[in-house]
Amino acid sequence: MKISVNRLKDYIPFEESTEKIAELLTQSGLEVEGVERFESIPGGLRGVVIGEVITCEQHPNADRLKKTTVDVGGEVVPIVCGAPNVAQGQKVVVATVGAALSPNEGEAFTIKKAKIRGEVSQGMICAEDELGLGQSHDGIMVLDTDLPNGTAASEYFDLYTTDIVEIGLTPNRADAASHLGVARDLKALLKGNLQQPDVSGFQVDNTSRPVQITVEDAADCPRYAGLTISNIKVGPSPEWLQNYLKALGLEPINNVVDITNFILHDLGQPLHAFDLDKVNNDKILVKKLPKGTTFVTLDEKERKLTGEELMICDDEGGLCIAGVFGGQGSGVSDGTTSIFLESAYFSPDVIRRGSLLHGLKTDASFRFERGTDPNMPVLALKKAALLIKDIAGGEITSEIADLYPEPVADFEVKVKYAHIDRLIGKHIPKETVHEILENLEINVSEPSEEGFTAIVKPYRVDVTREADIIEEVLRIYGFENVTLSETYQAGFLAEHPAKDTNKLQYRVSELLTGMGYFEIMTNSLTKPSYSEKAGFLKAEENVEIFNKLSEDLGVMRQSLLFTGLEVLAHNINRRQTDLKFFEFGTAYFKEADGYREEKHLSILLTGSKAAESWLEPAKKVAFPDLYTVVERLLDKLNVRMPEVEIVHESPFDYALQLKLGQKEIGKVGLLSPKITKLADVKQEVLFAELRWDFLQQKAKGLKQYKEISKFPEVRRDLSLVIDKAVYFDAVRKVAEKAGGKLLKHIGVFDVYQGDKIEAGKKAYALSFYLQDNTKTLTDKIIDQSMNRLMKSFEKEIGALIRK
Structure with a gap:
């Protein structure tokens, strides 16, 4: 979920940097997975x-x-x-x-x-x-x-720029699926003042176009509200609204639809606009239609209803799958002059069922099926109506119809101070507890010496028990502020399957030996001179041996590099020059308050790929030979492909740094001759050193293989002309994001840099493999996928598609 920092500041002004805000949100449970800069003009007209x-x-x-x-x-x-x-x-x-x-x-x-x-x-x-x-x-x-x-x-x-933070929203935090929701947490974290949405200017112009609304199933639709707006002019949205949507990765459509999308991402309340002239007899019915009824959705697909979906209908038939997807016949178009604007609170169960039955995942269903705020529909309706009048003109031609027969009550939760201290493991003053909860809009009622009653608004669907209240206190107070006692113990530990680290190591060893690598085991003691001369090891972190056997074995190693190079030198001196080695070993570090150990995996590659023969001459190993090994290793461990960054730092001439989030997995590259000469190795050496402990944590178990799909795979090729500075990793990320589940694999089968294209450019010939495991892909779906890929390449990496 993407959040604009500029818009957050409209709700809660702050001076903190985006990085600080990202840190605070992550510590409070809204994990920020990335920060990027959006500019309405790419490059921001710098220069x-x-x-x-x-x-x-x-x-x-x-x-x-x-x-x-x-x-x-x-x-x-x-x-x-x-x-x-x-x-x-x-x-x-x-x-x-x-x-x-x-x-x-x-x-x-x-x-x-x-x-x-x-x-x-x-x-x-x-x-x-x-x-x-x-x-x-x-x-x-x-x-x-x-x-x-x-x-x-x-x-x-006055170009529009904003930082965008991407939050990996957990299923329980439905309340934070909007700018307002994130701002509520920031209010508690920063102890600031939250600016509430202003709808004071709302008024009904006349009641010339009322709509009759009937809700047949109040359990599935506890609240349904709506109003009509007439004499509007549908057209492009103003620049500020288009920039807001583009910054969140959305394409502007028209002013009415864009405003509904704005409200959804701003307040967390999905809205739907119907062309009122296409609603028969100005009647809206919320009900279920008989099993087998056909309904054409906005994507032009005819769907057969199961009878379990909640539908928005007129007196002739369906207009919309409630909370999921609109119908083709009633959507807003350029010719629309009057609309019925819907704002509702649906049961999460019925929306989840409708979404799953038809394989439709939308921004609206994402929020409805997790639970929206039952007190938000009318406020959102007023805010949207004011924006539509301001941007598209028109007049409000009905009172707000609000069918809410049984209002959802606030949650009342009894809390004891002793339980807060026991579960958190630290005494937190009562005043601090009350302040945190009040800042989270959780009212403290009936306080006593022993405890209080927490009044929780119903938009916090995840806060219904005492433990939930205590969790709210802890995440704002700060997990990092709770120190663990040396005698800390738990009376009960939940059982969970532990990873068999020996099995993981054995399987990786099996993979590497199958690729022609030999496992080595080297001494953990090494020369102090390596850290002094290498430049990348810190002498102050050397773990020194008090009773040294010799100066050459005076410290514990900080890296598996030099002991591995010594093995290479030993073999090369005996005329064995084509070598493939790997090692699992421990690296040791001295710290201010003690010592640290890390388990590493090193891989060394040097010489020729294969022995010289009459079929082909000997060919030296190259960087892709080693990087392919690392890729296969990560795939074996079921670890997602990491972020990569080119580095030119010791001990490498060049290397790729591999990261998952903000943490480094390791580096893969060509060693500098200055480094290899320290171990008396005079030929080029490719080297990878990976943090094995970290990889084991991230491994999702050994990769599980599935039966080959009975539906055919489709290949499509594209040729892209891109800047030389754009690497394949950037191309891959764009493709995975735009290609979705249908894109199974992307490959490069040709790279061209020469005088036939513009200086500073290169051409990639790419192959894309598309497959749906449930059905045969049609030409239309394939073309839609490829068009989406091409547009993403053009927009996000400035690619020129060669046709």
């Missing part, structure tokens, strides 16, 4: 400034070009310009040398110093479309501004 044309004259060697000089703030630079409207004295937008531009059409490019028809040009005077600000290319942008030359263009155009 683009306001300039002034000082001189403008005809280019001596081209009729359609002008030779200008432009003041860009403290410097006057020559620029050759082809725009017909450039003239002396104009205030213009200038992309200076080094600026990266993302035009509306075509691929991104970087401004470079150049000679155009013999004249030096150090920048570009820009048109709207070249900056991604509009569609016009009739000429350069001429500004009416008093801003000094050199002012950043982003300041003039």
